Amino acid sequence: MKVLVIGANGNTAARTIRRMVDSPHDPVAMIRDPSQRARFDEMGVPTVMGDLEYPIDHVMQGCEAVIFAAGSGGKTGKDKTILVDQLGAIRSMVSAQMNSVKRYIMLSSINNDVNSTSPIKHYHKAKAHADNHLVATDLDYTIVCPGGLTDDEATLRVAVSSELHGSGRTSRENLAATLVACLDRPNTIRKCFSVLDGDIELHSALSTI
Numbered sequence: 001m002k003v004l005v006i007g008a009n010g011n012t013a014a015r016t017i018r019r020m021v022d023s024p025h026d027p028v029a030m031i032r033d034p035s036q037r038a039r040f041d042e043m044g045v046p047t048v049m050g051d052l053e054y055p056i057d058h059v060m061q062g063c064e065a066v067i068f069a070a071g072s073g074g075k076t077g078k079d080k081t082i083l084v085d086q087l088g089a090i091r092s093m094v095s096a097q098m099n100s101v102k103r104y105i106m107l108s109s110i111n112n113d114v115n116s117t118s119p120i121k122h123y124h125k126a127k128a129h130a131d132n133h134l135v136a137t138d139l140d141y142t143i144v145c146p147g148g149l150t151d152d153e154a155t156l157r158v159a160v161s162s163e164l165h166g167s168g169r170t171s172r173e174n175l176a177a178t179l180v181a182c183l184d185r186p187n188t189i190r191k192c193f194s195v196l197d198g199d200i201e202l203h204s205a206l207s208t209i
């Protein structure tokens, strides 16, 4: 499957693309800065230019699935959280629909809530609105909700749950492996689940979703 990875230059997305290179799937990296192209050229991965704050219909051409792994990050203002994590995400869903790209995997977060009172409520609210929009579409979505992200090595052992609130850590490697594995798992379609580092082998865990 040709898979558009949005936010490709990011810490989780780059790991996701590296894993996909070793899989039957063909990643396409959406980047917003041409200087980021070289790392993908080295992997033989094609790039497309796109910024979630502007129209991105052109980036979907020929793709069969989307993995959304972008985010404005903690160092930008709250306005960017709305513009990228919420409205940019919704823009990508609309583009997917317009281009008949049915499969859509969202990297989300635990503790998203439109009524969040958390210290990062602007983020949890924005992500909740985006997730809610996705659930209301006709897309074949999967919403993957990690805990606090770490750069720990892959264990490929996780705990998955339909419980979306709580605390815990998720290594970006385990998360990347989860996002790629969902592409081959129809049982994850129209599902939303949390994934934390845990004890269960990843594929066994995903079979319980």
Ligand SMILES: NC(=O)c1ccc[n+]([C@@H]2O[C@H](COP(=O)([O-])OP(=O)(O)OC[C@H]3O[C@@H](n4cnc5c(N)ncnc54)[C@H](OP(=O)(O)O)[C@@H]3O)[C@@H](O)[C@H]2O)c1
Pocket: 006, 007, 008, 009, 010, 011, 012, 013, 031, 032, 033, 050, 051, 052, 053, 069, 070, 071, 072, 073, 084, 085, 088, 107, 108, 109, 110, 146, 147, 148, 149, 150, 172
């Ligand atoms: N950090 C955590 O503990 C945590 C916990 C739960 C969930 N999450 C979610 O996981 C996501 C991925 O985390 P991460 O650490 O891998 O993220 P990251 O390294 O900050 O990567 C985010 C990517 O999004 C891209 N981006 C930002 N604005 C964009 C725009 N307007 N158009 C297109 N791309 C844009 C960035 O592009 P540039 O490279 O060009 O800047 C960057 O490559 C986060 O965004 C968050 O929603 C994070």
